[in-house]
Amino acid sequence: MSYQILGVNPGHNGSVALVRDGELIYYTEEERLSGVKYDGNPFRGIMEVINTYGQIDEIVTCGTHDLPKMPWNGEDAYTTLVRKYFPKVKTTALGHEHHLMHAATAFYNSGFEKAVVVVVDGAGSFKKEKIDDSGNEIEGFEAESIWICEYPAKFVMVYKAYGQNIGVRVVTPQFDFDNAVNITKAYEAVSHYLGFGFIEAGKTMGLSSYGKHSDDIPNLFIGNRGSKDLFVPHYPAGSFIDVNRFPQFIQKQDPRAWHRDPSKLSDIEKNLAWQIQHDSQQKVAGLIDQAMKMSGINQVAMAGGYGLNCVANYYYKKVLPNIELYNEPISHDGGTAIGAAKFVWHTNNQDTTIRPQTSIYYGKQYPNEELQRVLDDNSDKITLSLMTPKKIAKLIADKNIVAIFQGGAEAGPRALGNRSILYDPRDPGGKDMVNLVKGREWFRPFAGTVLEECADDWFDMAGGTSPWMMYAVNVVVDKVKLIPAVTHVDETCRVQTVNKEQNKHYYGLISEFNKLTGVPVIFNTSFNLAGRPLVETLQDALDTLYASKMRYIWLPELKMLITKTIEDPSVCSGQCETCEDCHGTV
Numbered sequence: 001m002s003y004q005i006l007g008v009n010p011g012h013n014g015s016v017a018l019v020r021d022g023e024l025i026y027y028t029e030e031e032r033l034s035g036v037k038y039d040g041n042p043f044r045g046i047m048e049v050i051n052t053y054g055q056i057d058e059i060v061t062c063g064t065h066d067l068p069k070m071p072w073n074g075e076d077a078y079t080t081l082v083r084k085y086f087p088k089v090k091t092t093a094l095g096h097e098h099h100l101m102h103a104a105t106a107f108y109n110s111g112f113e114k115a116v117v118v119v120v121d122g123a124g125s126f127k128k129e130k131i132d133d134s135g136n137e138i139e140g141f142e143a144e145s146i147w148i149c150e151y152p153a154k155f156v157m158v159y160k161a162y163g164q165n166i167g168v169r170v171v172t173p174q175f176d177f178d179n180a181v182n183i184t185k186a187y188e189a190v191s192h193y194l195g196f197g198f199i200e201a202g203k204t205m206g207l208s209s210y211g212k213h214s215d216d217i218p219n220l221f222i223g224n225r226g227s228k229d230l231f232v233p234h235y236p237a238g239s240f241i242d243v244n245r246f247p248q249f250i251q252k253q254d255p256r257a258w259h260r261d262p263s264k265l266s267d268i269e270k271n272l273a274w275q276i277q278h279d280s281q282q283k284v285a286g287l288i289d290q291a292m293k294m295s296g297i298n299q300v301a302m303a304g305g306y307g308l309n310c311v312a313n314y315y316y317k318k319v320l321p322n323i324e325l326y327n328e329p330i331s332h333d334g335g336t337a338i339g340a341a342k343f344v345w346h347t348n349n350q351d352t353t354i355r356p357q358t359s360i361y362y363g364k365q366y367p368n369e370e371l372q373r374v375l376d377d378n379s380d381k382i383t384l385s386l387m388t389p390k391k392i393a394k395l396i397a398d399k400n401i402v403a404i405f406q407g408g409a410e411a412g413p414r415a416l417g418n419r420s421i422l423y424d425p426r427d428p429g430g431k432d433m434v435n436l437v438k439g440r441e442w443f444r445p446f447a448g449t450v451l452e453e454c455a456d457d458w459f460d461m462a463g464g465t466s467p468w469m470m471y472a473v474n475v476v477v478d479k480v481k482l483i484p485a486v487t488h489v490d491e492t493c494r495v496q497t498v499n500k501e502q503n504k505h506y507y508g509l510i511s512e513f514n515k516l517t518g519v520p521v522i523f524n525t526s527f528n529l530a531g532r533p534l535v536e537t538l539q540d541a542l543d544t545l546y547a548s549k550m551r552y553i554w555l556p557e558l559k560m561l562i563t564k565t566i567e568d569p570s571v572c573s574g575q576c577e578t579c580e581d582c583h584g585t586v
């Protein structure tokens with residue numbers, strides 16, 4: 001009889017993970033099921049597990065704090081729901097151990113036997129720590145930490161930096177409590193200044209490639225901490241630039257103006273984005289170096305929200321060539337549901353089995369009969385045709401956007417060929433065209449997927465592969481002109497390498513595209529429209545088709561191409577001035 005542990009992470013990346021006898025078998029983020037971006041309360045995820053996987057022996061809640069209790073039964077809402085179906089379910093609450101859960105996710109997925117994990121995020125659990133032998137304590141939000149990790153479940157924290165809104169800075173060999181800003185808070189402040197959400201760091205990262213060093217930008221950091229003069233921190237959420245003290249940052253226009261129109265972007269904005277990217281990745285590289293020195297271990301795993309910064313991830317590989325680096329693809333808060341469930345499994349069973357990440361497609365597999373039923377329900381808006389991968393490759397090479405829908409959805413924020421929109425990377429106008437169709441800002445780059453065996457010919461991979469799209473790498477100089485639609489302004493590309501074992505159909509399609517064009521790379525962006533979560537079901541996928549100017553979805557498992565027969569809607573492109581739908585805030 002197998003033992004199933006449900007990890008539940010409430011928070012801005014609300015998620016659930018189901019671990020069966022130590023093996024991750026299901027993961028989803030609530031936004032995929034509810035359609036509400038950043039949905040924090042994973043009730044639908046729990047119901048999906050109950051309905052599909054039938055048994056929950058233990059529930060582990062995580063997040064960033066222990067959860068409030070419901071009246072009458074004294075248990076949190078998620079446990080209360082699960083207990084309705086499984087009265088004897090065991091419970092563990094780990095919300096007060098946010099960074100430990102990040103570390104556990106990265107360590108258990110890394111495949112390392114022993115590792116040092118570096119966690120970098122905005123604000124984790126609010127914790128009190130003893131700072132001396134007299135019992136003096138200080139409290140703050142977890143910000144950065146270093147963990148030495150061993151099987152079955154030994155996690156020794158050797159360094160932790162905290163952030164707090166008020167108080168006096170206290171530094172010991174093991175702790176750094178600071179009322180200024182931690183690394184991610186500085187990044188958040190810049191993202192907010194640029195008109196993005198606090199957790200839309202990816203947009204700042206995309207813009208950074210347009211900027212350069214400028215003397216108009218003051219020091220963003222003093223030592224390893226964000227400048228207290230420049231940044232006004234707010235924990236747990238938020239962080240701002242003090243424009244009163246730094247008048248060069250007084251904005252003369254709404255940032256949404258340059259989000260829509262490149263000609264309105266000024267130097268201060270792009271150079272600030274460049275500087276925060278440059279400085280923050282340098283600080284994190286310093287932390288990695290510190291982690292290696294403190295632990296004597298060069299197998300390093302990265303976790304926490306900053307771990308998704310694929311420009312920084314590539315930078316570490318370049319400046320720290322002696323490390324064996326694992327970048328956890330589900331390193332944002334959602335992934336802690338996995339770490340929590342695995343941590344409890346390994347602790348309970350003293351299990352020392354190493355289970356490296358070999359797949360990312362942890363969403364629900366929809367049976368072919370169910371897909372067929374959805375197609376039947378939509379038969380008045382689509383036609384179906386049998387199609388070989390070769391013909392799909394031709395369709396893409398003829399400059400058609402084709403979405404792909406297959407298998408379980410990708411865990412984490414990257415679309416990796418099961419819920420992706422595909423296009424021809426050779427088209428010089430491809431980036432602008434797809435940005436317009438998706439309603440994204442003009443400065444955001446698109447990713448490319450390359451056949452693994454061809455990766456080194458097209459990209460400087462720094463001696464590795466990138467199956468989970470965790471690195472923005474340099475495009476080989478003489479290839480830049482061949483794949484303009486996926487080459488960013490600084491001649492980098494956020495790249496996914498794929499082999500047959502990782503994704504048979506996707507690999508097969510790119511192989512056909514390569515035979516046809518001589519280019520083993522395909523343009524890959526997430527199957528959604530701006531501001532919406534990645535599509536989960538086939539009906540979601542069709543609704544996205546109807547709501548956009550896309551015409552095709554390929555279903556490789558059914559060998560079928562869907563063609564939309566209804567007219568394109570006059571949908572908001574996300575570039576409009578006054579639209580009620582997007583308010584120009586794509």
Ligand SMILES: [Fe+2]
Pocket residue numbers: 098102121122123124304305332333
């Ligand atoms: Fe976090």
